Amino acid sequence: MKDEGKLMDCAQFKEIYHELDRPGTSGYRFRERALSHAETCPRCGALLTEGEALDFALWNLAERSADWNASPRIEANLLGEFQQVKLAGSRKRIRKQFAILGVAAAVLLALGIGVHQRMESGAPTAWLEAANLAGNPAAGTTTAAVAGGSTPPGESTSAVSASANPTDENEYAEEFVPVPYADDPAASEGGAIVRVTLPRSALASFGLPITASEGTDRVSADLIVSQDGTPQAIRLVSQENANSDF
Amino acid sequence: MKSETDSIDDGLLLRRVISGDEESFTLLYRRRHPAIYRFALHMSGNVAVAEDVTQEVFMTLIRDLKKFDPARGTLSGFLFGIARNHLRRRWEQDRRSVALPDDADELETLLAACAGAGKGSPSNGNGKANAPFLVRRDEFTSLETVARVRQAIATLPENYREAVVLCELEEMSYEEVASALDCPVGTVRSRLHRARALLAEKLHDEQPLRRVSAVGE
Numbered sequence: 001m002k003d004e005g006k007l008m009d010c011a012q013f014k015e016i017y018h019e020l021d022r023p024g025t026s027g028y029r030f031r032e033r034a035l036s037h038a039e040t041c042p043r044c045g046a047l048l049t050e051g052e053a054l055d056f057a058l059w060n061l062a063e064r065s066a067d068w069n070a071s072p073r074i075e076a077n078l079l080g081e082f083q084q085v086k087l088a089g090s091r092k093r094i095r096k097q098f099a100i101l102g103v104a105a106a107v108l109l110a111l112g113i114g115v116h117q118r119m120e121s122g123a124p125t126a127w128l129e130a131a132n133l134a135g136n137p138a139a140g141t142t143t144a145a146v147a148g149g150s151t152p153p154g155e156s157t158s159a160v161s162a163s164a165n166p167t168d169e170n171e172y173a174e175e176f177v178p179v180p181y182a183d184d185p186a187a188s189e190g191g192a193i194v195r196v197t198l199p200r201s202a203l204a205s206f207g208l209p210i211t212a213s214e215g216t217d218r219v220s221a222d223l224i225v226s227q228d229g230t231p232q233a234i235r236l237v238s239q240e241n242a243n244s245d246f
Numbered sequence: 247m248k249s250e251t252d253s254i255d256d257g258l259l260l261r262r263v264i265s266g267d268e269e270s271f272t273l274l275y276r277r278r279h280p281a282i283y284r285f286a287l288h289m290s291g292n293v294a295v296a297e298d299v300t301q302e303v304f305m306t307l308i309r310d311l312k313k314f315d316p317a318r319g320t321l322s323g324f325l326f327g328i329a330r331n332h333l334r335r336r337w338e339q340d341r342r343s344v345a346l347p348d349d350a351d352e353l354e355t356l357l358a359a360c361a362g363a364g365k366g367s368p369s370n371g372n373g374k375a376n377a378p379f380l381v382r383r384d385e386f387t388s389l390e391t392v393a394r395v396r397q398a399i400a401t402l403p404e405n406y407r408e409a410v411v412l413c414e415l416e417e418m419s420y421e422e423v424a425s426a427l428d429c430p431v432g433t434v435r436s437r438l439h440r441a442r443a444l445l446a447e448k449l450h451d452e453q454p455l456r457r458v459s460a461v462g463e
Contacts, residue, residue: 018442019435024419050446057395057449058414064392065415070283070300075275078304079268085308086266 008037013044017051176224176233180207191226195237206234256321264311275304278322281416282329288411289333291400299336303328319425326412326426337404398448406441413438 013034019027020034027034038048200219224233254273262270282303287296306328307314314324399410412423413434420438424431 015439018439022413022420025435050450051442054395054442054446054449055414057391058410061392061395061399062415062417065284065288066280068284068287069280070297074279074297074301074304075272077301078275078308079272081305082268082271082308086268089266 008033010037010041010044013037013041014047017044017048021055171237173222173237174235176222176235177206177208178233179231182230182232191224191232194223194225196221196223203234203236206231208234208236257316260311260314260321271308278325279304281322282325285326285411285416286329286333288396288399288415289330289404289407290336295333295336299329299332302332306332320422322418323422323425327428330408330427394449395445398445401448402441402444405437406444409434409437410441410445414442 008030012030016025016027016030017034017038019025020031022028035048038045197218197220200217203219203221206221220237222235222237223231226232254270256274256278259270259274259277263274279300283296283300286299287293290296290299303325307325314321318324399407402410408427409423412418412426413420418426420431420434423434427434
């Protein structure tokens with residue numbers, strides 16, 4: 001109702017007369033003007049009277065029904081349900097806590113096993129040290145099995161199998177150097193030491209610094225080869241008199 | 247005088263209920279269930295349906311407490327909304343729950359019983375007092391009028407009936423009703439306006455409403 005200053009007309013009155021006593025409505029806001037209009041307009045006056053009678057009848061009905069309540073049985077049922085839901089909720093919580101504890105225990109167990117295995121396999125380079133100790137001076141020929149890295153240092157000299165041929169007294173070998181892609185030291189367990197002869201230029205592929213001018217002759221080298229056939233480490237072997245090559 | 251429990255707001259009670267406090271649930275139920283029950287009874291005209299709906303409303307509250315979002319409206323509006331959904335579901339299942347003669351009689355009996363209890367005049371369920379108690383004419387007229395109004399409300403279309411029950415009988419604001427009915431405030435206002443016009447028409451068809459006062463006419 002935009003024209004607040006003007007007198008109310010019948011259309012405006014009909015729109016709001018049912019909410020003259022309802023706070024927060026436009027009827028309540030323009031109550032005085034609506035009443036003034038009803039005093040001057042017999043038809044709207046009659047509407048107002050009828051509306052008031054309806055208000056009273058509704059109020060009367062509301063008054064009479066004010067004490068209506070659901071039977072106590074409903075409250076008892078609901079309390080029973082509430083207790084059940086509460087119980088189920090606490091059971092669910094307990095189950096959840098057990099599940100969390102179970103997962104935590106499993107994680108701890110897995111960690112423990114992992115740490116244990118790591119301790120058993122020793123430090124990543126232990127296998128290499130073992131092999132170096134065993135093979136220096138280098139094994140004379142062919143292959144020798146590489147033992148697990150957990151072997152105590154004192155026994156590590158036996159890490160290279162005794163089946164390897166006796167070391168040639170004239171041979172001189174460097175220490176084993178891991179090849180660049182040998183990222184899993186454990187992979188060499190159960191592997192073998194293989195004596196190979198290869199072009200010097202091929203040493204570059206094992207990560208050894210070789211200049212292009214040096215790459216023409218052939219050299220002997222021991223490779224630690226894992227069970228899957230991947231070279232894990234390399235050392236160069238030479239005769240005493242050829243030591244100057246390296 | 248307000249008791250200590252009256253001063254606890256619904257939000258706090260709800261939080262306690264969520265944490266499993268049975269007393270808070272009882273308090274909340276006792277505070278909120280009469281309005282829900284009255285709404286269901288006015289809407290269905292059937293005591294059994296009203297009780298079932300009331301029970302279902304609070305069962306829903308127990309099971310899905312966290313569904314209530316205070317940012318979206320009051321708890322009261324939320325509960326009326328659930329009640330309305332349950333009523334509609336029932337009507338879909340069984341259309342005979344509204345305004346059947348038996349149901350109407352049942353509500354008449356209830357109204358008369360309330361009148362009797364309130365005024366100290368026992369009633370036989372027809373709005374007439376049993377001897378030897380005398381019923382003053384104004385009370386009789388009032389009871390008769392109330393019954394007529396209730397019957398007229400029962401014959402209103404559902405949307406209009408909801409508006410009358412919530413706005414007029416439960417004295418809720420347009421905003422609260424809009425939240426409960428999930429519709430705009432303007433819709434509530436127009437439904438109420440139309441419902442009142444229909445009510446006046448229905449009552450006028452029988453006989454003009456008389457204003458009844460405590461001292462009679």
